[in-house]
Amino acid sequence: MERVLFTNGRVLDPVAGALSTQEVLVEGERIIATGTGLPREAGTRIIDLQGRTLMPGLIDCHVHVTAQSLDLWSNVTAPSSLSALRSARVMEETLQRGFTTLRDLGGADLGLVRGVEEGLIAGPRLVICGKGLTTTGGHADLRGLTDGRPDMMSDRLGSMGMIVDGVDNIRAACRTMIKEGAKFIKVMANGGVSSPNDPIHSIQYSRDEILAMVEEAENAGLYVSAHVYTDRAIRRCVELGVHSLEHCNLIEPETAALAAAQGCIAVPTLVAYDALAIEGEALGLGPAEFAKIEVVRQGGLKSLQVMRDAGLLMAFGSDLLGDLRKYHGMEFELLAKVLTPAEIIRSATVIGAKLCGLDAETGRIEAGLCADLIVVDGNPLEDILCLAANGAKMPVIMARGRFAKNQLS
Structure with a gap:
């Protein structure tokens, strides 16, 4: 050696x-x-x-390496072999930015993990959740309002989510994800910016359904990570035992304090919205999408202050898709408007390692x-x-x- x-x-x-x-x-x-x-x-x-x-x-705790394009349907419909090759290129480029560990929040599978471990991909270490679980009509359900086709694409590598409704189905889905190499479970617990049917304020999944996810994850020694923006959605997830809180743009002090007391970790992803605001017109985004982007952009910097003051740990995340990955470094600039360099570095190293379950490794x-x-x-x-x-x-x-x-x- x-x-x-x-x-x-x-x-x-x-x-x-x-x-x-x-x-x-x-x-x-x-x-x-x-x-x-x-x-x-x-x-x-x-x-x-x-x-x-x-x-x-560096460690980025919120990526989607299979989202080669901002046209999410094109990612889903691409052959899985092509998606894997594209993902390998994304990972190699990310490593060249200094990120040696990535936590994928929906899409990547065990094949990509092993591709890195076996030296087939010159990329960062990859920590996966499998597919993000979403309700019918929820964030990651890409079907249009009148599209009643069943979810038949969740087995594709380029798909970031899986539509699962009902406690029993959720338990089966969680067990499948864990069997297939997931290190945590991802739930879409709030509306999203890039999905067609769900406003940001919408609450997704019943309490019993989220509790089932938390129990299945805990049974395997793992945790649940939630896509959340609004204070109501964040507080609900914290109360139900969710550990990782993604985005959190609209969190309030009381909820942040509760999350800190519960030992949660938040993953702000401010650059995703600034990048969309910069490129949105060229990408063909409409007034509804821009309105949602502005809501979360305006709350983003405030949320950093709220979470820091509450003592809520924050890990570095980007959540950039497709060509927007060129703005990766901008996340450091945005964080620096509120956080000190030492705080940002901790978020991208020791806190990220803790969230990835790798604090004894990196x-x-x-x-x-x-x-x-x-x-x-x-x-x-x-x-x-x-x-x-x-x-x-x-x-x-x-x-x-x-x-x-x-x-x-």
């Missing part, structure tokens, strides 16, 4: 939000030592950082952890925009001990 020694740089500790002068030694997939004066055995590759910052690889630079590392030109604790350039200021990217990029050899 190759040994790599990173030297002459500053190591970023995301927990403390501080830099220290250390060396980091990697062997195979693991970090085997940190400190000063580490041994330089024959054959060790030495990477001279020349004062640059070495930090943990998110920090410590002996024994996986070698998910990036080298950054500059100090992200002073200038978070070092991370916002979509990898342009990252001369080295290492995922699980393998160089995805190395311009310092």
Whole structure:
């Protein structure tokens, strides 16, 4: 196994939000030592950082790697083999932005997970939920108002959701997702921006149905993640035992405090709405879609302040589809309007690792952890925009001990 020694740089500790002068030694997939004066055995590759910052690889906790296009039906109807090839390209591009772990919120399957693990895809580690569960007419039900065809496309890789109604059917769907490699269950518990039939304020699924999801997930040692915008929907999910709260643009202080007390983690995705606002006209979005976008955009920055003040942990997320992925780095800029660089870095490392169930594997630079590392030109604790350039200021990217990029050899 190759040994790599990173030297002459500053190591970023995301927990403390501080830099220290250390060396980091990697062997195979693991970090085997940190400190000063580490041994330089024959054959060790030495990477001279020349004062640059070495930090943990980034984690995006809300992606859809199979959503190659903003035309969601075209994703669904694409052959699954084509969708897999497109997804591999999306993952490879995301790794080049410094993201070494992705949490997929609907679409990706075990084949993509194993493709990375077996080295067939040069992409980030992938944590999946299978398909997001939605009600008839809910978020992820892409059928038009008068389209009464049954849901026959949820088995396609490009489909992000599955229509499931009723407690018994939900239990069966959850068990199937878990059997097929899901690490959490995703529920569409609120209306959405990109779906045709559900206004944002709509509440989706009965309490009994969500409780069934929570029980099935907990039985497997997992949790439920919910697509939610409104305070009412968020509070309802928290009360029912949902752990991960996606988006949360319209959350209020009392609900945020309750979620924090319950140990929940929120995943704001502000860039998704700014990107849609920028590109929406060209994409053919109508007045109804723009109205929904503006509602969540206006609440987004406020929600960051509300959640931080309540002590509610936040993980980094983007939720960008299709060509909008070019705005990935903008999420750092938006978060920086409210949060400090140290808070943003924690959201994209240690908190993200915790939400992915990988806090014993990644998110920090410590002996024994996986070698998910990036080298950054500059100090992200002073200038978070070092991370916002979509990898342009990252001369080295290492995922699980393998160089995805190395311009310092």
